[in-house]
Amino acid sequence: MRHTVSLLLLLTACGRPVRERTERPPSAAEEQPSAAERIVQRQYEAYNRHDIEAFLAAHSPNVRFYRYPDSLLFEGRDAVRERFGKMFASSPQLHATVNARLTHGNKVVWKETATGMPDGKTNTAIFVWEVDDSLITKVMVIP
Numbered sequence: 123m124r125h126t127v128s129l130l131l132l133l134t135a136c137g138r139p140v141r142e143r144t145e146r147p148p149s150a151a152e153e154q155p156s157a158a159e160r161i162v163q164r165q166y167e168a169y170n171r172h173d174i175e176a177f178l179a180a181h182s183p184n185v186r187f188y189r190y191p192d193s194l195l196f197e198g199r200d201a202v203r204e205r206f207g208k209m210f211a212s213s214p215q216l217h218a219t220v221n222a223r224l225t226h227g228n229k230v231v232w233k234e235t236a237t238g239m240p241d242g243k244t245n246t247a248i249f250v251w252e253v254d255d256s257l258i259t260k261v262m263v264i265p
Contacts, residue, residue, distance in 0.1 A: 155225075158253035162230040165258060170217055172210035178203055182257040190264040213238055221246070228253045 161180050168176035178199050187195040215238030222233040235246040252260035
């Protein structure tokens, strides 16, 4: 956990992707996204299309969303459908962009900015997704 928090602080401070600089070009294996990254990317694309079914399909039936560090916001696909379905319907301009990315095993950390939110608001936050068996099982939001 201490390692994850340190990485999150680094992402927040830098505000840009963290990449190791090397003199050699990255190998094909380094360029390929991990299984965890692919599922998070799939839900991200569904979010930006406002495709609630594809968005839900990326999440475990028992997914849990937390506000950092441990405050449970909601749990399960039904709660995800209710919350995000309403947001997609009420905010047709809603769109997220990724400002920084980091992956460590089954954990994917992104700094995202969402625009087009209700009342024209913009929100930037850090998200930590935990992926197990090709589904998102836990989401931690760090506002």
